[in-house]
Amino acid sequence: MVNIATVNYLPVETGAGAVWPDDIVRLEDGWWPTGGVVDPENDSGLMNWQALQLGQRTEWIRHQLGGIGGIAQSALDIDAISATGQAELVSAAPGNPAPGFAGALVHTEGTGGRARQLVLSDNGRVYSRLRTDTAPTWTAWRRVWDDGDAVSGAGYEILPSGRIIQFGFGTANGxxxxxxxxxxxAVLGITFGDQNGNSVANNAHHIGYRSQTAAGMYVDSFKYDGTAGPSQCSYIVIGY
Structure with a gap:
């Protein structure tokens, strides 16, 4: 029976000290089936040799992928990353697409200096960018998608380009x-819909805004016979 309290474990390097053995040894006939510390030149630990190498590779992969099964490594300068992996993004890290917010970073390193980064920021937004050479030259961050509000009624959507589409309802009576x-x-454009139009002659409305700011607008309504008449309206406004 094994006394668990006295068991020794293989000395696998962890964290930044993790190593990747290029080759895995093959056990051969005639070798002594020895345990203990891995010291092949002295025929010690031969049965542990492969296990040690596989453990080293596993820990190296875990470190490169940001500490899967544990706490992710912190990225202090994401502009300087040169190996595939994932990390915890520090809020003040150079290159952070949303300074002041921490987040999660995925980096994939390609050939010829090409690389890609994806950031899930604590501000609720997702960003991506591309490095095209070894300079390194990074493209500007692009928002993959942004936040919005409401699937019905009044609300808004913020597009990856930075454009904002808003929609809602109001009373057109000045x-x-x-x-x-x-x-x-700024606002780029506004369009309206008349909600009070019906089959009664001259009951359709012409709706427009008298003035607007970045926060709202004054809306007027006139019947097609030229008389003033309030109406409920819907609107779509685009800006950035």
Whole structure:
């Protein structure tokens, strides 16, 4: 019976000290089936030799993939990464697409200096970029997708390009209609739909805005006979 409390374990290097044995030894006839410390020149630990090499390879892979089964390694400078793996992104790391936010980073290293990075930021957004040579020259970060709000009613979507599409409803009688969120920069275009039009003559409405800001607009409504008449309207507004 083995006394577990006295068992010794193979000395597999971990973390940044992990190593990758290029070859795995083949056990041969005539070798002594010895255990203990791996020391082939002294016929010691021959039965542990392969296990040690496989353990070293496993730990090297685990480290390169960001510590699977444990805590991921921290990336202090993602511009300088040169090996495939994943890491915990530090909020102040050079190259961080969202400074001030930590996140998770996946890096794949290709041939000829090409590499790709994908960041899942704690701000809820996903970013990607490409390195094209060994300079290294990274492309600008692109948002894979961004956040939005509401699948019905009023809401907005932020596209990877940075464009924002907002939609909602309001009363067109010269009153102020606020957008779901304020545009960070500017409004590019607005379109309206009349919700009170019906088959009654001259009851359809012409709807437009009198003035607008990044946060909302004043909306007016006139019947097609030229008289003023309030109407409920829907709108779509695009900006960035």
């Amino acid at each position: 009153s102020w209609v606020a957008f779901p969120i304020a545009f960070p920069n």
